[in-house]
Amino acid sequence: MDKQELLNETEALAHGLMSRKEISIILDFDEGFFADDPELEMAFQKGWLKSKAEINKSIQALAASGSGPAQLQALEILNATKRNKNE
16 A cells, blocks of 8 residues: 555545544554654544534534534534634
């Protein structure tokens, strides 16, 4: 597997909410490579954040349609984002 394939697979698996350890097992490399290779870590973060964005979008849609639990979760996400922005 070449470097670009490794990055693409890492991003895809992270998008599927796999952990770094799980990805390293599936793709047969040492988990420490995430710390050693900024591109690999970025591929992981990119996949994970794309998934997070999709989940947040779903929560937002449910909240907009009147789901009480989704509204509470959306508020928690907004508050967490606001806290992170102020750091």
